[in-house]
Amino acid sequence: MKKSKLVLAMASVMLMSCADAQNAKEEAQLRKALAERLNGVKIDSVKKSPIPGMYEVAIGNEVRYTDPTGRYLVEGHILDLQTRTDLTQARIDDLNKIKFDELPFELAMKTVKGNGKRVMAIFEDPNCGYCKRFRATTLAAMDNVTVYTFMYNILSPDSFTKSQNIWCSADRNKAWDDWMLNGKAAAAAPNGCTSPNDKVLALGQKMSINGTPAIFFADGSRIAGAVDQRTLEAKFATIK
Numbered sequence: 001m002k003k004s005k006l007v008l009a010m011a012s013v014m015l016m017s018c019a020d021a022q023n024a025k026e027e028a029q030l031r032k033a034l035a036e037r038l039n040g041v042k043i044d045s046v047k048k049s050p051i052p053g054m055y056e057v058a059i060g061n062e063v064r065y066t067d068p069t070g071r072y073l074v075e076g077h078i079l080d081l082q083t084r085t086d087l088t089q090a091r092i093d094d095l096n097k098i099k100f101d102e103l104p105f106e107l108a109m110k111t112v113k114g115n116g117k118r119v120m121a122i123f124e125d126p127n128c129g130y131c132k133r134f135r136a137t138t139l140a141a142m143d144n145v146t147v148y149t150f151m152y153n154i155l156s157p158d159s160f161t162k163s164q165n166i167w168c169s170a171d172r173n174k175a176w177d178d179w180m181l182n183g184k185a186a187a188a189a190p191n192g193c194t195s196p197n198d199k200v201l202a203l204g205q206k207m208s209i210n211g212t213p214a215i216f217f218a219d220g221s222r223i224a225g226a227v228d229q230r231t232l233e234a235k236f237a238t239i240k
Contacts, residue, residue, distance in 0.1 A: 026068070030055060033070035050078060050087050061095045061208045063088050097220035098207060105148050107196040107203070109172045114144035118236050123152040123204055123214040124180075126162040131213045132180050134226035141229045149176065152204045152212055153197055160197050162186070168193035 031046045034057060041059060049056040049065055057064040057073070065074040077088035103121055124131040139147065151166065153159035162179065168189035169175035178184040189195070204214075215223045215232075219239050223231075 027055070030066070030068065030070050034066065034073075037070060038073075050080070056091065058091075058095060061092060063091050063095070093221060096208070096222055098216060098222070100216060100218050100220050103148070103216070104199070104203065107200050108148040108150045109167075109176060111147045111149070111173055112145075113142065113147075116146040117144055118239075119146045119148075119218050121148040121150060121216045123150045123200075123209050123212055123216075125153055125155045125159050125212045126151060126166070126176075126179060127155045127159050128212045130226040134213050135177075135180050138227065138229045138232055142232065150200050150204070151176075151195075151197070152200055152209065152214075154201070154204070154212065163197055164193075164195040165189045167195035167197075 027046045031043050034046070035041065035043055043057060043059055045056075045058040046066075047056050048054075051065075054065050054067065054074075057066055065076075065078070066072060077086055079085070080087055100119075100121070105121075108121065122131075124135075139145075151159075151163035153163050162185065165186040165188055166172060166175045166179060169186050175186040179186060211224060213224075213226055215227070217223075217235065217239055221235075221239075223235060227235075
């Protein structure tokens with residue numbers, strides 16, 4: 001009996017290995033076909049989708065779907081009506097995850113409220129109205145948080161100047177709040193003072209941040225936009 005079970009187990013492993021090899025071969029062929037038809041667009045991954053007969057195609061942080069031949073490309077979200085979940089959005093969120101602890105925090109301003117146990121990093125432009133509203137309403141009401149603010153200048157050339165002046169202030173956090181909350185501009189940066197503007201811009205582009213505010217959490221997930229306090233508290237409740 002024991003020998004029969006061992007034989008069955010070994011046969012099962014061999015079948016699974018063969019199936020995995022076949023799947024890998026099919027996905028590689030499909031990736032090649034798609035790359036040719038999409039004029040060399042870099043395809044990060046191709047794998048079977050939740051819908052039988054369709055494949056998921058990951059291009060950067062975007063998700064598309066295709067048939068087994070790579071002839072048709074479908075844009076849109078797959079919704080599981082039984083569980084009421086957006087499977088495509090869940091996959092996009094997974095692709096957008098970062099290694100939070102590897103962020104260059106030396107390029108950010110740090111603020112601690114209360115015990116500071118709940119940590120987030122926010123990319124904001126000094127000319128972003130949504131960022132100002134988020135800071136004045138949502139953040140002002142939050143407690144027990146540590147906030148790393150990266151000045152991410154994408155809205156206008158003037159954003160770079162404002163960020164440099166704030167970075168070169170004696171008290172960066174106060175200068176930032178004075179501007180974002182009260183509209184009081186920081187004094188001109190003294191000669192010789194440099195800011196991490198270019199490094200933060202390159203970082204944000206690498207992370208595919210296309211708008212502000214962009215909020216990142218300790219689990220690597222992100223939220224885009226000026227969410228309210230209830231949404232932010234709910235998000236923190238999911239992070240262990």
